[in-house]
Amino acid sequence: MGAAAVAVSLTLTGCFTQGNDTKSSDDKPANLTGEFEVVSFYPEGSPDYKRLEGLAKEFEGRFPGAKVKLVFGGGQDVPKIQARWRAGNPPEVNYGFFGRMAGNPDGMKYVEAGQVQSLSDAMGKNLTGFDKPWKDAVLPAVRTIVTSTDGTYYAAPEAVTTIQFFYNKKVFQQLGLSAPKTLPELFEAADKVKASGVAPFAVTGTFAPYLQLYLDYLLMRRSGTQNMLDVIAGKKDFASLPGAAEAVADLHKMVSSGYFIDGFKSTDFTAAQLAFFQGKAAMILMGSWLIGEMKESIPADFEVGTFAFPTVPGASGDQTGVYGGVNVQTVAKQSKNPALGVEWLRFVAEKSNQEAFVSATGNISAYEGVAAPKGFEAQAEMLKQANAFAPSYLGILSEPAEVKDAYGQAVVKLFFGQADAPATVQSINDGLKKARG
Structure with a gap:
């Protein structure tokens, strides 16, 4: 149901190809190798899963030696991902596990337990296509949703509803x-x-x-x-x-x-x-x-x-x-390759990827300077106000x-x-x- 997951099912395979551009950011990390897991809201064979497969192929081309493993974690499989966090063997990239927007205690408890990787260092580095630090590219109304009360970034925004x-x-x-x-x-x-x-x-x-x-x-x-x-x-x-x-x-x-x-x-x-x-x-x-x-x-x-x-x-x-919401993605600190998880989130946030995401799904981007889908310009404009959002x-x-x-x-x-x-x-x-x- 759309209310539970704001990702939209459309055929997106290959929508995020960026030609020969292999630069992930102005501060590209080196020696990122190994397998890491990315959670999908949708199961194998679904349009959104195919979108992620296209992204994974490009990411692996950009970082030789890195291997993306997609894991279904939506619907009936949400408890399985939660169980893996409790067992200390979580996927690298996850939906949720941080809930600042409505003061969600289930989100904050993972941060308080030291299980969520801080993104603050990565957020301070320039993001490809924006010519500014990653954190400054995030819409003002969204910034407080991905930070803790002390200003630490623990999540990256995906789609805005x-x-x-x-x-x-x-x-x-x-x-x-x-x-x-x-x-x-x-x-x-x-x-x-x-x-x-x-x-x-x-x-x-x-x-x-x-x-x-x-x-x-x-x-x-x-x-x-x-x-x-x-x-x-x-x-x-x-x-x-x-x-x-x-x-x-x-x-x-x-x-x-x-x-x-x-x-x-x-x-x-x-x-x-x-x-x-x-x-x-x-x-x-x-x-x-x-x-x-x-x-x-x-x-x-x-x-x-x-x-x-x-x-x-x-x-x-x-x-x-x-009223609205933001699908936030976190990196599990206890995962095998959290550094790869962080770089994946930076990669997805790049401007060309965001523009392709909006074009293909009709979602509003969480980033400044990315044109909103037709008909949602006014709503996107409101999100430039820091206090515009109220939790759905x-x-x-x-x-x-x-x-x-x-x-x-x-x-x-x-x-x-x-x-x-x-x-x-x-x-x-x-x-x-x-x-x-």
Whole structure:
């Protein structure tokens, strides 16, 4: 699922070839030989795995004596990689094992145990194509995500995802609508779309985090993300949070107005996304992986547009923030060849490789000066602000089940018509307090 892994499956073999350029950086290390392992989110034979095979072949040509071994570590195999870290025999290059963005304790514990290789020295050296140190090429909004609180770099960013609305340009044009910039404009557009016989929003009712996205953003605009992170951490009460009741009321209005596509309660995420591209719904709130994930199902004449979640005039929350995430990659300090792992991450970050990655996958690069995919220019521009990012799903997916359910299941009940706005506020408040003891 795109929400779990932002890498997008497309045929990418050979996309990263750089001709005869064999220089990996302005400070190319010498005598890097031996076998090292690189974890793939996707299994052997998949398009992303083939992409990595192409990269591996070029890397081996650049460093004679080095051998890249690809290892599947996604989906059901994630526990196997975790077990290898615990056993002291981890792959060199891994996804995760560092979780600064949402204060993920499972990420930080590996750093605190001395198991994650510092990248600070490598980050201080110039990166090919950028004419500046590696760390300075990383987008400002991403830098704090790959460093510890003391400024040490422990991870390198891969793809960036952002959460925003996608809309059907043809439907909007036929109704004389433009992309909404404020919440009242969003409601006005939804009313006109609904009156035309098209559902305003496609959504899945079988995956709670996708339902939660609506309230996440309303709370960001009404209350501010930090307030909600404090609530989830047990530092504040949800019911007393300024703007919380209003945000829940906004969502209740959307549900009670019939803005969501018929049958959404039993529709899975793929079917919901397909309904959008089939013209059955005019808008969908989704991650930037949507286009790549559904590429084979998008009609040739479909015109898709994007817009940021609208602002709420007069509200005291964050009106410019964006929810999103960064796939981070780490090097295991206890692996056999950590130096090769570090050089692999530098190689992947080179500008020409980043440009090819964006072109092939539709993902937003985590690096400055790499053009964003069409339609995501505004989101990429926001990432130049150091504080632009907020963790997708408020970071709650890494929390204990009791915490996730206290928030997520209350949102589900609101969507399903099983609770009104005041009851939802009270349910979230009481549920989080109980979960936190």
